[in-house]
Amino acid sequence: MAVFRHFSIFIGFLLFLFLFIPANSYAESGDTYEVGTTILNVREAPASNAKIIGLLSNGDKVVAFQEKYGWIQTYYGGEAAWIAKHHLIRTSSSSEVNNSTNTSDTSVQAATGEITVTARSVNIRSGPGTNYAIIGGTQAGDTYNIVKTSDKWNQINLGNGSTGWIAGWLTNNATAAESDSTAEESSNTVSVSAKPVKQASNQSLTGYNIVLDPGHGGKDPGAIGLGGVYEKDFISSTASKVAQQLRNAGANVILTRAGDYFVSLNERARISNAYNTHAFVSLHYNAFPIISVNGVSTYYSSTSDKQLAREVQSYLASTVSLHNRGIMQGHYRVLRNSHAPSILLELGFITNPNDLSIIQTADYQNKVAQAVTNGLKNYFHN
Ligand SMILES: [Zn+2]
Structure with a gap:
C-alpha cells in the first residue's frame, strides 16, 4: 500500500496548494x-x-x-x-481588481417586506450609496423583497440568488426627504429624442458594402431566454431578413456567419476589415435577470459611429412597437476591432414575455430589416 500512501500524500499536497495559496x-x-x-x-x-x-x-x-x-x-x-x-x-494593466465588497455599516438593519419602485428609471447598485458600482437597472412599478436596509438604501432580492441596492427615496419606502441624488440615480439610460416617422431616403444602397454580423452561433448560444430559447436562433432568422432587404436596396451584403456555427469575435472583425466595408452591423437579442426590462437599443463604441447608431435607432423606434431604449456607448470588442463605422443592435429582451412574443414573429423581424435598411440609406445619403 506504499504506492497508495505516496499517492495520498501527493493529493494532500495538491489540496494544500489549492486551499492555502491565496x-x-x-x-x-x-x-x-x-x-x-x-x-x-x-x-x-x-x-x-x-x-x-x-x-x-x-x-x-x-x-x-x-x-x-x-x-x-x-x-x-x-x-x-x-x-x-x-x-x-x-x-494592458495587470492585477487591478475592482472589488465592490460592501463596507460594514453599523446602521445596517435586517428588514422584511416588499418595496415598489416609484421613479421612472432607477439604478441597482452593489452597495448602499451612489459611490457603489451600478449593477443593473429597474423601473417604476417593479416590486422587490427587501433583504435589509442601510440608512436610506434598501438591499433587494433580485430573484436569481443575487441582491442589489436601490435608493429608498425612489421607492414607496421613502423614509426621508432626500432628493439630491435623484437625478443621478434615475438617469441610467441614454434616450434618443423620439422623432416623428422619418421619410426614408429614396436613394439606393448600390455600391455599398455592408457587413452583417449575426451574433453567437454554434457552441455559443448567446443569451438564453424564457422557456430556454436561444438568442442565436432569433438572430439567424432576423439576419436573413435584414440581408434580403439590404440586397433588395442594392447593397452588397457580407455575412460573418451564414449558418449555425461558431465564429470568433476576432474573425468577425477580420472579415469586416478584409473588405472595403462601409458599415458593420452586429445583430443581437438581449437578456436581463429582471423580467420587466425590455426594449431595443443600438450600441456604438467610437464617437465617430454615434451618427450611424442614431440613424438606425431612430428608424427602429419609429418602425417597431418595442420600447425605445435609445443609443448607448458600449465598447464591444467586435465594434472596436472593426475599422468601418460599426454598430451593435440589441433587438429586444428574450427574458421579457412581451418582447419575446413579438420578436419571434416574421413581421417584427421584417420591420427590423426595414429599419436597418432605411437607417443606412439615411446615414449614407443625408
Ligand atoms: Zn448577444
Whole structure:
C-alpha cells in the first residue's frame, strides 16, 4: 500500500496548494479585463445556462485565472465564477481588481417586506450609496423583497440568488426627504429624442458594402431566454431578413456567419476589415435577470459611429412597437476591432414575455430589416 500512501500524500499536497495559496498570487500573471457592456452576468459555471451568482457593470475590472469555451474564470464574492469573454475588453494593466465588497455599516438593519419602485428609471447598485458600482437597472412599478436596509438604501432580492441596492427615496419606502441624488440615480439610460416617422431616403444602397454580423452561433448560444430559447436562433432568422432587404436596396451584403456555427469575435472583425466595408452591423437579442426590462437599443463604441447608431435607432423606434431604449456607448470588442463605422443592435429582451412574443414573429423581424435598411440609406445619403 506504499504506492497508495505516496499517492495520498501527493493529493494532500495538491489540496494544500489549492486551499492555502491565496488566489491573488495568480493575479499578476492573469490578464485583466474590463466589462464592455452595461450589464454582465457572473455565473457559477462556463455556460450560458449556468446559475447567475452576480452582476458586473460597464468598466468593472476582473482578473482571468483560466479560460474555457470562450469564458474566463475569476472570483466573485470569494468564489470561483465565470464570465463570458464576449463582452470583456482586455486591458494592458495587470492585477487591478475592482472589488465592490460592501463596507460594514453599523446602521445596517435586517428588514422584511416588499418595496415598489416609484421613479421612472432607477439604478441597482452593489452597495448602499451612489459611490457603489451600478449593477443593473429597474423601473417604476417593479416590486422587490427587501433583504435589509442601510440608512436610506434598501438591499433587494433580485430573484436569481443575487441582491442589489436601490435608493429608498425612489421607492414607496421613502423614509426621508432626500432628493439630491435623484437625478443621478434615475438617469441610467441614454434616450434618443423620439422623432416623428422619418421619410426614408429614396436613394439606393448600390455600391455599398455592408457587413452583417449575426451574433453567437454554434457552441455559443448567446443569451438564453424564457422557456430556454436561444438568442442565436432569433438572430439567424432576423439576419436573413435584414440581408434580403439590404440586397433588395442594392447593397452588397457580407455575412460573418451564414449558418449555425461558431465564429470568433476576432474573425468577425477580420472579415469586416478584409473588405472595403462601409458599415458593420452586429445583430443581437438581449437578456436581463429582471423580467420587466425590455426594449431595443443600438450600441456604438467610437464617437465617430454615434451618427450611424442614431440613424438606425431612430428608424427602429419609429418602425417597431418595442420600447425605445435609445443609443448607448458600449465598447464591444467586435465594434472596436472593426475599422468601418460599426454598430451593435440589441433587438429586444428574450427574458421579457412581451418582447419575446413579438420578436419571434416574421413581421417584427421584417420591420427590423426595414429599419436597418432605411437607417443606412439615411446615414449614407443625408
Ligand atoms: Zn448577444
